[in-house]
Amino acid sequence: MLVLMLSLFVAAGTEVTVVRELHSEVLCPSGRSVKVVHHYGDLRISGSASEKAKMDAIIRVTGRDKRSATELADKIDIGIVTRDETLFVVTSYPRHIQPCPVLSYEVDVRLVVPEGASLVAHNAFGGLMVSGVKGGCRLANRFGDVGLDRCQNCDVVSRYGDVWVWANTGFLLVDNRFGNVFLDEVTDRVRVENRYGNVKGTGLDGIVYLDNRFGDVRTRHSRGSLTVANHYGDISAWVEDSALTDLDVMSELGRVELNLARMVPYQLGGRTVQGLIRSTLPLQVDEQGCRVHGFSGHGGARVHLSGTWTDFFIQSEPIENADGNERR
Amino acid sequence: MKQCYSDEILSAYLDHDLEPEQIEEIGRHIEECSGCRSALEQITAIRDAASSLEQLEPCEKTWFEIQRRVRKGRLKRIWVWSGVGAAAAVVLVVFLVRGRPVQVPETTPAPGRRQVEAGLVQEYDDYMRGIDKAVEECKTALSENPHNPRVQRAYLEARSSQINALDVFTSGGD
Amino acid sequence: MSEYQQNPGNHREAHPSKSVKSKLNGITDALNKEFDFEEIYIENKSRVFSTAYRFVGNRADAEDITQDVFVKVFKNMKTFRGDAAISTWIYRITVNACFDFLRKRKRQYMSSLEDCSEKSLVSSPLSLGKVIEGMVTRLPEAYRKVFILYDIQGLKHREIADILDITQGASKSLLHRARAKLRQELSPYVRNRHLG
Numbered sequence: 001m002l003v004l005m006l007s008l009f010v011a012a013g014t015e016v017t018v019v020r021e022l023h024s025e026v027l028c029p030s031g032r033s034v035k036v037v038h039h040y041g042d043l044r045i046s047g048s049a050s051e052k053a054k055m056d057a058i059i060r061v062t063g064r065d066k067r068s069a070t071e072l073a074d075k076i077d078i079g080i081v082t083r084d085e086t087l088f089v090v091t092s093y094p095r096h097i098q099p100c101p102v103l104s105y106e107v108d109v110r111l112v113v114p115e116g117a118s119l120v121a122h123n124a125f126g127g128l129m130v131s132g133v134k135g136g137c138r139l140a141n142r143f144g145d146v147g148l149d150r151c152q153n154c155d156v157v158s159r160y161g162d163v164w165v166w167a168n169t170g171f172l173l174v175d176n177r178f179g180n181v182f183l184d185e186v187t188d189r190v191r192v193e194n195r196y197g198n199v200k201g202t203g204l205d206g207i208v209y210l211d212n213r214f215g216d217v218r219t220r221h222s223r224g225s226l227t228v229a230n231h232y233g234d235i236s237a238w239v240e241d242s243a244l245t246d247l248d249v250m251s252e253l254g255r256v257e258l259n260l261a262r263m264v265p266y267q268l269g270g271r272t273v274q275g276l277i278r279s280t281l282p283l284q285v286d287e288q289g290c291r292v293h294g295f296s297g298h299g300g301a302r303v304h305l306s307g308t309w310t311d312f313f314i315q316s317e318p319i320e321n322a323d324g325n326e327r328r
Numbered sequence: 329m330k331q332c333y334s335d336e337i338l339s340a341y342l343d344h345d346l347e348p349e350q351i352e353e354i355g356r357h358i359e360e361c362s363g364c365r366s367a368l369e370q371i372t373a374i375r376d377a378a379s380s381l382e383q384l385e386p387c388e389k390t391w392f393e394i395q396r397r398v399r400k401g402r403l404k405r406i407w408v409w410s411g412v413g414a415a416a417a418v419v420l421v422v423f424l425v426r427g428r429p430v431q432v433p434e435t436t437p438a439p440g441r442r443q444v445e446a447g448l449v450q451e452y453d454d455y456m457r458g459i460d461k462a463v464e465e466c467k468t469a470l471s472e473n474p475h476n477p478r479v480q481r482a483y484l485e486a487r488s489s490q491i492n493a494l495d496v497f498t499s500g501g502d
Numbered sequence: 503m504s505e506y507q508q509n510p511g512n513h514r515e516a517h518p519s520k521s522v523k524s525k526l527n528g529i530t531d532a533l534n535k536e537f538d539f540e541e542i543y544i545e546n547k548s549r550v551f552s553t554a555y556r557f558v559g560n561r562a563d564a565e566d567i568t569q570d571v572f573v574k575v576f577k578n579m580k581t582f583r584g585d586a587a588i589s590t591w592i593y594r595i596t597v598n599a600c601f602d603f604l605r606k607r608k609r610q611y612m613s614s615l616e617d618c619s620e621k622s623l624v625s626s627p628l629s630l631g632k633v634i635e636g637m638v639t640r641l642p643e644a645y646r647k648v649f650i651l652y653d654i655q656g657l658k659h660r661e662i663a664d665i666l667d668i669t670q671g672a673s674k675s676l677l678h679r680a681r682a683k684l685r686q687e688l689s690p691y692v693r694n695r696h697l698g
Contacts (some may be wrong), residue, residue: 039475062475097472104475125469125478142465143482160462160482177458206381214451274395290393335682336675345674370685377630378653384561386568394572398539426653496581 015102018069020059024080028053030116031135033086039124041106042095042144046116047132047151053087055235056114062104072097072105078264080173087113106325130154136170145179162197180215189225198233205243221288222247232253239266244301251310258305265297270305272312277305279314333363341406342375462486539576546573546589548550549655550596556650557600559639572601586664592656597647629689637687645680652677 019024043081065068131149153170205223223243276289466483555564
């Protein structure tokens with residue numbers, strides 16, 4: 001293991017910031033598991049074709065004086081150990097740190113692992129971003145955002161932060177609370193359970209299930225089979241791609257805006273209890289405004305709506321608000 | 329024998345709406361007069377038959393129609409939560425949906441007040457527990473890393489959420 | 503990705519802010535109103551519907567009147583002062599709605615007994631209650647109100663006085679006259695079917 005050290009001193013008023021860098025590289029054959037435990041700082045992990053694991057870290061410590069800051073920076077370590085076919089990368093801070101009101105420390109870690117590695121990563125008080133890892137990711141983060149870019153088979157548990165996912169394949173499970181979830185071009189099997197935040201999905205494909213509470217859900221350019229279940233919040237969904245086969249919208253205590261693009265076939269049916277269905281399209285809405293059915297063209301997406309305490313607005317164009325902007 | 333009593337008087341006698349002496353006098357008369365006795369029996373039969381008529385229930389459609397009419401012209405009604413987004417966290421409820429959502433059967437009623445209230449309490453508790461936990465975690469982090477800007481920001485946001493949530497639910501309105 | 507990098511640890515959107523406070527309160531108020539209304543409906547629907555049915559004599563019109571009554575109740579919930587029982591207030595609306603309805607129709611509803619002549623009554627298999635139900639619709643307006651509210655709905659004269667804005671004495675007097683009128687109308691029936 002190669003470790004390089006560099007110390008800088010930055011004085012700001014009565015505080016001094018010490019920066020120390022750590023670099024290391026170890027063998028990590030593809031298929032090995034990698035487990036990373038970190039907190040206080042960003043953790044970025046990317047997959048590569050190499051069979052080595054490479055770690056670069058920047059430690060920043062701010063203290064009352066250079067001596068105490070340096071002392072602490074020197075004690076912060078990132079251990080890289082291989083045990084039972086698993087590579088452990090663990091950030092460790094000294095147990096007893098001299099109390100000081102201006103004390104601050106954090107470590108930003110960049111880790112490159114074989115793309116076929118199976119990754120487990122935990123972080124807190126910092127972002128966690130993973131890209132190009134195909135061997136499966138189990139990520140847990142608190143007080144920071146999670147980003148996933150071109151990964152495969154991922155399970156994310158997040159609290160107090162947003163989750164961003166780009167071009168994931170295989171399965172994707174997201175359990176998020178107190179934050180938003182953004183999905184872009186995510187395919188295959190997707191299940192999102194979110195609370196206290198919004199969910200936005202664009203270009204979803206495969207079997208996708210979005211379950212949200214206390215926030216809004218918005219989907220565009222969906223393909224495959226999409227189910228949206230939202231509770232106490234609004235849903236905005238589009239049928240605009242002929243590759244969308246099924247759209248199930250279930251809403252409770254909310255409002256649903258369904259946009260059916262022109263020239264895209266569909267078969268639609270649904271009902272709401274304690275709510276109203278309104279449509280600007282030639283659909284059959286019963287007298288009570290509780291049931292709707294209709295179709296356009298041949299085949300197309302099977303759209304099923306069900307709501308309780310929910311109003312549905314079905315239209316071919318989005319409703320414009322007073323500002324002329326598309327409603328959120 | 330005294331003159332017979334009118335139906336109105338007999339009806340009043342039936343309801344004890346007369347002076348005690350009158351009631352006594354009519355009672356004596358009825359014992360002797362078959363015509364008045366028969367009239368009283370018929371009035372009693374009418375009263376009893378009327379009071380035994382069942383209370384009727386309107387059909388279920390009536391309630392839906394009432395709701396439709398009530399909502400007509402005020403489509404905004406309770407859906408003012410559009411835009412509340414994540415902040416709505418605190419307020420309502422619903423059923424846990426595990427797995428693919430079940431289609432609402434024809435006979436499933438919408439959740440009533442009790443269900444929604446019970447859920448509201450549960451959800452509010454959950455939300456507050458989540459925020460309280462965030463505050464505690466941030467406090468612990470601050471005790472070991474007091475000047476870390478990420479920790480400070482997280483703590484401030486958690487605290488302000490805690491205060492806002494309490495404020496929203498205790499103020500009862502602006 | 504840049505957004506992610508710029509906002510690590512950000513969960514601002516996840517928490518309620520002051521700006522949504524009024525909205526949340528609005529939701530709570532609106533929901534409370536909806537739920538209060540639902541409760542009012544559940545508690546009073548059979549009173550309203552039964553009363554309306556006895557006034558007009560058929561279900562379809564009674565359903566319409568029930569709707570009218572509760573729509574009015576919902577619209578006026580805020581103005582209800584609470585110095586009377588809510589059921590009294592709703593009865594008042596119901597009685598007024600029934601007579602508004604009948605006036606609009608400009609005819610008395612005869613319901614199931616519309617064709618019931620006294621002859622047919624004698625041989626009718628209908629119970630006395632059913633016969634009364636039909637005959638009530640023939641009573642003069644003032645008699646009918648009191649008879650339905652007192653003998654059928656079981657209200658007290660004090661409540662009826664409140665609802666109809668009359669004295670308790672007037673309520674009693676109208677009731678006795680109503681019963682007398684009914685006995686007069688129904689004597690062939692009650693004599694033959696009930697009292698031999």
